[in-house]
Amino acid sequence: METFLQQLVNGISQGSAYALIAxxxxxxxxxxxxxxxxxxxxxxxxxxxxxxxxxxxxxxATMGTSVLSGVVVLLGAMxxxxxxxxxxxxxxxxxxxxxxxxxxxxxxxxxxxxxxxLLGKTPGAVAAGVLAGIVVGVILEKxxxxxxxxxxxLKILIIAIGVSFFLENSGQQVFGADPKFFPQIIPxxxxxxxxxxxxxxxxxxxxxxxxxxxxxxxxxxYTKTGRAMRxxxxxxxxxxxMGINTDRIIAFTFxxxxxxxxxxxxxxxxxxxxxxxxxxxxxxxxAFVAAVLGGIGNITGAMFGGLIIGLAEVMAVGYGxxxxxxxxxxxxxxxxxxxxxxxxxxxxxxxxx
Amino acid sequence: MRRGLLWLGAxxxxxxxxxxxxxxxxxxNYQILVLVGVNIILxxxxxxxxxFTGQFSIGHAGFYAVGAYTSAALVFYAGPSVRVLTASLPxxxxxxxxxxxxxxxxxxxxxxxxxxxxxxxxxxxGDYLAIVTLGFGEIIRVLILNIxxxxxxxxxxGIPQLSNFFWVYLFVLITIATVHNLVSSSYGRAxxxxxxxxxxxxxxGVDTTRFKVMSFVISSMFAGIAGGLFGHFTMxxxxxxxxxxxxxxxxxxxxxxxxxxxxGAVLGAVVFTVGLEVFRGFGAFRLINFSxxxxxxxIYRPQxxxxxxxxxxxxxxxxxx
Numbered sequence: 214m215e216t217f218l219q220q221l222v223n224g225i226s227q228g229s230a231y232a233l234i235a236x237x238x239x240x241x242x243x244x245x246x247x248x249x250x251x252x253x254x255x256x257x258x259x260x261x262x263x264x265x266x267x268x269x270x271x272x273x274a275t276m277g278t279s280v281l282s283g284v285v286v287l288l289g290a291m292x293x294x295x296x297x298x299x300x301x302x303x304x305x306x307x308x309x310x311x312x313x314x315x316x317x318x319x320x321x322x323x324x325x326x327x328x329x330x331l332l333g334k335t336p337g338a339v340a341a342g343v344l345a346g347i348v349v350g351v352i353l354e355k356x357x358x359x360x361x362x363x364x365x366x367l368k369i370l371i372i373a374i375g376v377s378f379f380l381e382n383s384g385q386q387v388f389g390a391d392p393k394f395f396p397q398i399i400p401x402x403x404x405x406x407x408x409x410x411x412x413x414x415x416x417x418x419x420x421x422x423x424x425x426x427x428x429x430x431x432x433x434x435y436t437k438t439g440r441a442m443r444x445x446x447x448x449x450x451x452x453x454x455m456g457i458n459t460d461r462i463i464a465f466t467f468x469x470x471x472x473x474x475x476x477x478x479x480x481x482x483x484x485x486x487x488x489x490x491x492x493x494x495x496x497x498x499x500a501f502v503a504a505v506l507g508g509i510g511n512i513t514g515a516m517f518g519g520l521i522i523g524l525a526e527v528m529a530v531g532y533g534x535x536x537x538x539x540x541x542x543x544x545x546x547x548x549x550x551x552x553x554x555x556x557x558x559x560x561x562x563x564x565x566x
Numbered sequence: 567m568r569r570g571l572l573w574l575g576a577x578x579x580x581x582x583x584x585x586x587x588x589x590x591x592x593x594x595n596y597q598i599l600v601l602v603g604v605n606i607i608l609x610x611x612x613x614x615x616x617x618f619t620g621q622f623s624i625g626h627a628g629f630y631a632v633g634a635y636t637s638a639a640l641v642f643y644a645g646p647s648v649r650v651l652t653a654s655l656p657x658x659x660x661x662x663x664x665x666x667x668x669x670x671x672x673x674x675x676x677x678x679x680x681x682x683x684x685x686x687x688x689x690x691x692g693d694y695l696a697i698v699t700l701g702f703g704e705i706i707r708v709l710i711l712n713i714x715x716x717x718x719x720x721x722x723x724g725i726p727q728l729s730n731f732f733w734v735y736l737f738v739l740i741t742i743a744t745v746h747n748l749v750s751s752s753y754g755r756a757x758x759x760x761x762x763x764x765x766x767x768x769x770x771g772v773d774t775t776r777f778k779v780m781s782f783v784i785s786s787m788f789a790g791i792a793g794g795l796f797g798h799f800t801m802x803x804x805x806x807x808x809x810x811x812x813x814x815x816x817x818x819x820x821x822x823x824x825x826x827x828x829x830g831a832v833l834g835a836v837v838f839t840v841g842l843e844v845f846r847g848f849g850a851f852r853l854i855n856f857s858x859x860x861x862x863x864x865i866y867r868p869q870x871x872x873x874x875x876x877x878x879x880x881x882x883x884x885x886x887x
Contacts, residue, residue: 248693308865316865320858327851358866370622370693371821372864378814379857386850494810498701539708543701550686550694 215408220531221524226415226484228523229422233477234500235507235515236429237298237470243446243510244466246366250373251301252474253497254380257490259294259475260395260482261388266290267396283399287421290479291472298471299464305376307460309369312359318350325349327386384490392489395482418480425476426516432469433512442466446510499526499542506549508559517557576739584732596731602839603734604796607741609819609831611788616817617825618749619781620761621688625699626789627812628706629676631805633790634797635716636675637668638725641798645726665728669737669794676790677783679706684782689775695782703813710805721804722797729798737795741788746828748784757781761826811853815842818856821863824870833871 234256241249266272266289272282308316322343329342402413433439444452445462453459481496482488503522507514522542529541549556588596612626641664648667652660679702687698716722748754756777759767768774797803815838823834838856845852863870 248697250696305861305865317862320862324855324858327854331848331851366693367620367622368864368868370696371817372861374622374624374696374814374817375857375860375864379854379861382850382853382857386854494700495704498697498704501697502701537708537712540705543705546698546701547686550690550698554690554694 216531219409220527222409222411222415223531224524224527225520226418226422226523227527228503228520229419230477230481230484230519231496231500231503231523232516232519233422233425233473233480234496235503235519236426236512237474238501239504239507239509239512239515240442240446240466240470242504244442244449244463245306245369247306247369247373248501249467249470250370250377250497251305251380252470253493253500254377254384255294255298255301255471255493256474256478256481256497256500257384257488257493258297258380259290259471259478260488260492261384261393261478261490262293262475263287263290263398263479263482264393264395264488267398280399283417286398287476287479290475292475294475294478295468295472298467298474301376302464302467305372306369307463309372314354316350317354317358318347321346321350321353381491381494388490390490392487395486395488397486399483414483418483421476421480425473429469429473429512438462438465495539502542502546502549505546505554506556508556511556511558514556514558573739577736580732580735584730587731598839598843600729600731600734600799602836603731603738604792604799605816605819605835605839606738606832607734607788607792607795608816609823609835610741610745610828611785611792612816613820613823613825613828613831614745614748614757614788615782615785617820617827617831618754618761619757619778620764621778621782622693622696623699623782623785624696624810624813624817625683625701625703626785626816627808627810628699628703629679629786629789630793630796630812631703631706631710631808632679633672633676633793634803634808635710635722635793636790637672637794638722638797638803639716640671641665641668641726641728642722642724661728664726665733665794665798668728668798669791672790672794673787674790676793677787680783680786681779683786684779688778688782699813700810703808703810707805707808710808717803719805721802723802725797725801725803727798727801729795734795734799737791741791742828742832744784744788749828753777753780758826814857818860821860821870825868827870830870 234252237252237255238249241247241252263286266286267282272285303313304316304319307313323346325342325344325346326339327342329339329345332338332342399413399417404411404413404416431439433442441452441457441462442465444455444457445459445466449459452462477496477500478493499522500519503518504515505518506521507516507518522545525545526538526541530538587599591599608626608630612623615621615623644667645664648664649660652663655663683698683702684695687695710716711719749757756767756772759770759772760774760777764774819834819838820831821834822837823830823832842852848855
C-alpha cells in the first residue's frame with residue numbers, strides 16, 4: 214500500500230510535467246489544426262535556458278539555492294521559450310499560411326551565422342555572416358521571391374517537422390551533443406509524511422504546475438485575449454470576419470504554449486537533471502499522447518491526459534518492466550486511436566467540405 | 567515480350583558491370599554508389615505514401631530497421647542449414663537463394679509492421695500517421711536494443727555479405743517499376759484522389775482507409791527490402807543507424823526531389839547522398855542547412871525540384887487552415 218501511494222505521488226508529479234507540455238500541443242492544435250512538432254524542442258530549449266541562467270556568473274554571484282532563485286530560473290526560461298515559440302510561428306508557420314515579408318532574411322541570417330562560424334570561429338565572423346545572410350535575403354525578397362500563399366495542412370506539417378529537425382540539429386551544435394547536468398537550484402529536503410517520502414523537487418513540480426494551470430485557465434476563460442483564442446479555435450475564418458486579429462492571437466497562443474513547455478523543461482530537469490539537445494523527443498511524444506488521450510484541442514483534457522500518462526508510466530516501471538517504459542505511451546496512443554480517437558473529453562466532429 | 571527483353575537486358579548489363587565496377591571506380595565510390603541505390607529504394611517507397619497518397623510518415627527508418635534485422639537474423643540463423651540443402655548449387659546461386667530468402671522475410675515482417683501501425687492511425691486524418699510513425703521508429707530502436715539474439719546495444723556483427731551493386735540496383739529497378747505501375751493503375755488513381763481531396767474521394771466511393779493502408783504497407787515492404795540489402799552489404803548493423811535522423815534523411819530526399827514524383831525521389835536520393843559525402847567537412851552544419859532547406863522549400867517551392875504536385879487544393883477543407 215505504501216509503495217502504491219509512493220508511486221502515486223511520483224506519477225502525479227511526472228504527469229503534471231507532461232500535462233504542461235501537452236497544453237501547448239492542444240492549444241496550437243486548437244487554433245491551427247497542426248501537430249506542432251517543434252514543441253518538444255521548445256521544451257528542450259527551456260531546459261537549456263534554465264541551465265545557462267543558473268550557471269551564469271551573475272546568477273552564481275547574487276543567488277544561492279533559494280526559492281527566489283528557482284523563480285528567477287523558471288521565469289527566465291519561460292520568457293525565452295515563449296520568444297522562441299513566437300519566432301517559430303512568425304518565420305516558419307505564418308509564411309506557410311500567407312506571404313510574410315522578412316522570412317528569407319531571417320533564415321538566410323541563420324545560415325549566415327553558421328557559415329560565418331565555419332569560416333572564422335569568432336563572434337565578428339558570425340555577426341558578419343548574419344549580416345550578409347540578411348542582406349541576401351532582403352535583396353531576394355525585393356526581387357520578388359515570395360512564399361506561396363496557398364495553405365494546406367500537409368505543407369505546414371512538413372514545415373513543422375523541418376523546424377523540429379532544425380532545432381535539434383542546431384541544439385547539438387550550439388549547446389553541444391553531450392548530456393549536461395542541470396544544477397540544483399532549489400534546496401533538497403525530504404519530508405516523511407505517513408511513511409511517504411516527499412522530496413522538495415517533486416512538491417515544487419506539482420505546486421508550480423498547479424499554479425501555471427490555474428493561471429492558464431484564468432487567461433483562457435476570463436480575459437479578452439482568451440475569449441479571442443477560443444473564438445479562433447472554434448472557427449478561424451469566422452473569427453477573422455468578426456474583427457479578431459487572428460495572426461496576433463495565433464502568435465499569442467504559441468507564446469503561451471511555449472512558455473508552459475519551457476516551464477515543463479525546468480520542472481522535469483529538477484527531477485531528472487540530465488539534459489541534452491534530443492531530450493525533447495520522447496517527452497514530446499508522450500505529451501502529445503496525453504493531449505490526444507484527453508481530446509486534442511481540449512485544455513482540461515490535456516491536463517487529465519498528462520496525469521494519466523504519468524501515472525501509467527510510473528506504475529508500469531514500479532510493478533513491471535522498466536526497459537519498456539517508453540513504449541507505454543505509444544501503446545496507449547494506438548489503443549486510443551483504435552477505440553476512441555476523439556479522446557476522453559473531445560467532441561466528435563465530422564469534417565465537412 | 568518487349569518488357570521481358572528489357573528486363574533481361576537490364577539484368578545482363580548489371581551483371582556485366584558488377585565484377586568490374588569496383589576496380590573501375592574504386593572501393594569508396596563503389597560503396598557510395600551502393601548506398602545511393604539503397605536510398606533510392608527508400609525514397610521511392612516513402613514517396614508512395616507521402617507523395618502519392620498524401621499521408622505523412624516520418625518513421626521510414628523504423629521499417630528499414632525491421633527489414634535489416636529480419637533479413638540479417640534469418641540468414642545468420644537459418645543460413646547454414648539452407649546452404650546444406652542447396653549444396654549441389656554453385657556458390658553464387660546459394661548466395662542468391664539466401665539473399666532472396668532474407669529479403670522476402672524482410673518484406674513480409676516490415677509489411678506486417680506497416681499493417682499494425684497503419685490500421686489504427688490511417689483511419690484518421692493524415693497528421694496522426696506522422697506522430698504514430700515517429701513513435702514507432704523510436705520504439706523499434708528500443709526493442710532492438712533489448713533483444714540480445716540480434717546483438718542488442720553491441721550491434722549485429724557477422725552478417726554474411728550477400729548483396730552488392732547488382733542486387734541493389736536490380737531492386738532499385740524493381741521498386742521503380744512497381745511504384746510506377748502502381749500509381750498508373752486504378753489503385754494509383756485512388757491514392758492520388760485521397761491525397762487531393764479525401765472527402766471527395768470518399769464521396770466517389772473510394773474505400774479511403776483500405777487504400778491508405780495498402781499504400782502504407784507496400785511502402786513499408788520496400789523499406790524492409792532496402793534494409794535487407796543494406797545489412798547484407800555492410801555486414802554490421804547497429805540500432806544507432808536507424809534513429810529519427812535516418813527517417814529525416816529520406817524525407818529530405820523526397821521533399822528536395824518533389825513529393826509525388828518518382829524521378830524527383832530518385833534525383834533527391836542521388837543529390838542528398840552525394841551531397842552529404844561531398845560536404846563531409848562541414849560536420850553537423852550539413853544537417854542544420856538541410857533542415858533550413860526543407861523549411862524554405864516547403865514555403866517557397868512546395869513542389870520541390872521535379873514535383874508534379876503543387877500542394878494547391880482546389881477547395882479549402884473545413885477547419886484545415
